[in-house]
Amino acid sequence: MILSMTVLEGLAAGTIDLVFRRWSKQNVRPGDVLRLEAGVIEVDSVEIVDPATITDADALRSGADSANAVRGTLRGPADAPVYRIRLLYLGPDPxxxxxxxxxxxxxxxxxxxxxxxxxxxxxxxxxxxxxxxxxxxxxxxxxxxxxxxxxxxxxxxxxxxxxxxxxxxxxxxxxxxxxxxxxxxxxxxxxxxxxxxxxx
Incomplete structure (x- = not known):
């Protein structure tokens, strides 16, 4: 899973803990650990959601300004499911x-x-x-x-x-x-x- 530098910095700072993705196939699962430049990140939960139910509060937790902004960034086939992924920052990568x-x-x-x-x-x-x-x-x-x-x-x-x-x-x-x-x-x-x- 590719994360932007803005999201990575937000995860490290504790201001971001959600990302949304539209995937034909689920790419991460709870418990997966990502070792990235910004640190070690664990996938805490993954759930399929209706993009219409994404709230502005969710958007802020993902680093976006609004729910509409989140929906506008979703890529992939229109009929593919949208995943709400909660991430945990575990600390710097040794x-x-x-x-x-x-x-x-x-x-x-x-x-x-x-x-x-x-x-x-x-x-x-x-x-x-x-x-x-x-x-x-x-x-x-x-x-x-x-x-x-x-x-x-x-x-x-x-x-x-x-x-x-x-x-x-x-x-x-x-x-x-x-x-x-x-x-x-x-x-x-x-x-x-x-x-x-x-x-x-």
Missing amino acids: RRALSAETELSEKDFEAIRDRLSKLDRRRPWTHETLRQIAGNPGRRAQELADLLGREKEPLKVDIRKLKNLGLTHSLEVGYRISPRGAAYLRLSRGTGRPGPAGPS
Whole structure:
């Protein structure tokens, strides 16, 4: 589920706790946890509603000015159900603090290299992907996939693995390298230490 920066900031501030979506198929369920740039968010409840029953009070809780404004933002097939989704802000994403590290110890470097080597076990992809993200901030996933000669959806899954290690950030459009990721690449290049090992 994609959330705008306004909604993300409102969730973190405690001023927003609802979103409305028109979906042909339900995309989230109660208990789902979303790890986003603004923090960790849990889906508390999901219910189908008649859009005519959305109130101005609901609208304010979703960051909109009025119920009509909410109804005007609903996208998707007109006959698809509208979902009222209550979200809970659980706190900052620990990956954010991790990704902000600008200096890596020898131990940190080795730990990242070991993790990336495991991801590269079937085929090497991590180092080149990090380099392309570092050199092309804000590039869309499809553009990165074209540069890397890969399919878009599997690449997005792999980039999420790099994000889980604190090495990349997701932007509203595309990605960028994190300070931690930049530090890893700098050490890999600058000291002659090898990057992730390919399969033997």
